[in-house]
Amino acid sequence: MDEPQQPDQPDEKSIGELLQQLVENGRAYADAEIGYYRTLFRSKLRDARAMLWMGAVAMALALAAAVALVVGLVLTLAPIVGPGFATLIVVSVFLAIAGLLGWLAWTHVKRIFKEKP
Numbered sequence: 001m002d003e004p005q006q007p008d009q010p011d012e013k014s015i016g017e018l019l020q021q022l023v024e025n026g027r028a029y030a031d032a033e034i035g036y037y038r039t040l041f042r043s044k045l046r047d048a049r050a051m052l053w054m055g056a057v058a059m060a061l062a063l064a065a066a067v068a069l070v071v072g073l074v075l076t077l078a079p080i081v082g083p084g085f086a087t088l089i090v091v092s093v094f095l096a097i098a099g100l101l102g103w104l105a106w107t108h109v110k111r112i113f114k115e116k117p
Helices: 015-081 084-114
Strands: none
Touching: 015 084
16 A cells, blocks of 8 residues: 655754845846836836937927027018018017016926925
């Protein structure tokens, strides 16, 4: 007859071996986390690069459109008030708008650096 099988005894490891295994597992986990965040950073960096060059092209096109608008406004007003006054009116209006937007942007900058989380 077959002899009854004895239940397997769990491997008895010393405290030193267990601590060494814990350190190795911790290092492997840390390496995996570092790899994950490195990959995530590279992905975000690619997205940031794409955003920057697309944003730069969009800003250049918007600037060209703004210049065309200013020239068109001056040419439209020139027959009514003359070229000098047309230029003065358009430049004054655009400087006023730029000043207002700059002031609003400055208030937001102050708010960003003033408030504490």
